[in-house]
Amino acid sequence: MIIVHDPPAMQQLADDARKSGKTIAFVPTMGALHAGHLTLIRKATGYGDSVVTSIFVNPTQFGAGEDFDRYPRNLDKDAALAAEAGSDVVFAPSAGAMYPQGYATFVSVEGIAGLLEGQSRPGHFRGVATVVAKLCLIVKPHVLLLGQKDGQQVIVLRRMLMDLNIPVRLVVVPTVREKDGLAMSSRNVYLTPGQREEAPVLYASLRMAEQRLREGERNAETVRSAMRDMITSGSHGVIDYVSVARGDTLEELSVIAPPLSVMISLAVRFGPTRLIDNISLTL
Numbered sequence: 001m002i003i004v005h006d007p008p009a010m011q012q013l014a015d016d017a018r019k020s021g022k023t024i025a026f027v028p029t030m031g032a033l034h035a036g037h038l039t040l041i042r043k044a045t046g047y048g049d050s051v052v053t054s055i056f057v058n059p060t061q062f063g064a065g066e067d068f069d070r071y072p073r074n075l076d077k078d079a080a081l082a083a084e085a086g087s088d089v090v091f092a093p094s095a096g097a098m099y100p101q102g103y104a105t106f107v108s109v110e111g112i113a114g115l116l117e118g119q120s121r122p123g124h125f126r127g128v129a130t131v132v133a134k135l136c137l138i139v140k141p142h143v144l145l146l147g148q149k150d151g152q153q154v155i156v157l158r159r160m161l162m163d164l165n166i167p168v169r170l171v172v173v174p175t176v177r178e179k180d181g182l183a184m185s186s187r188n189v190y191l192t193p194g195q196r197e198e199a200p201v202l203y204a205s206l207r208m209a210e211q212r213l214r215e216g217e218r219n220a221e222t223v224r225s226a227m228r229d230m231i232t233s234g235s236h237g238v239i240d241y242v243s244v245a246r247g248d249t250l251e252e253l254s255v256i257a258p259p260l261s262v263m264i265s266l267a268v269r270f271g272p273t274r275l276i277d278n279i280s281l282t283l
């Protein structure tokens, strides 16, 4: 496994791999690798002759007052984990190499990127779309693997890849969970023991909502309200949003009329730690 820091060197490596007929599978990350990331990397080995993992805590997707400064960083440990999971290359650029002096170009996905996460974290998806577009131009992958855990990110990036004619196949990998259902996240390490004990209520509320919809509940607000009740009675978490929305546009639903793909999602704060999770289903 090799570590590359310099974007032009990464581009050269990608060109050489492509010239020799290799397919490149790419897993973008911000490091602090956990079992969810390692599953993505393992899966990637089935999609490419060469697997590239990027490790870059992208400053443009963090808002003021968010956890950019305290986001866990440990390149040596992450690189070793990535290698063990099957990554051939770790691309770990500096912020200065990705956004040099005078940098002025951003990618904005209209509409969908302003909902839910985009409403709570203005500018977040502009940063995500920008860095993933740049990473695709640097790593030149044939296949891009993303986790379903960041459900809205998947929808925004799928739109961006289509709109910008970026010739990359997107593969979405199911969320990896702890035994008690909590979605794996680099931010779980911030939770106090008490918060960690309460946090599984998030997935429990998503499962309850899914079940209500599958059993025939057609009033989306009734489902959202039941989720809010379950979260507030089962934890000290402060709800940012709960959503029952169309799976393609993330437009909030009122009456549910199958056939329909639905994304049930939420964001809840435990102290300063904000957790997100979702379930997608087709009715």
Ligand code: PAF
Binding pocket: 028, 029, 030, 056, 058, 061, 128, 131, 132, 150, 153
């Ligand atoms: O999901 C993440 O970790 C980040 O948003 C991504 C896709 C690596 C872009 O910085």
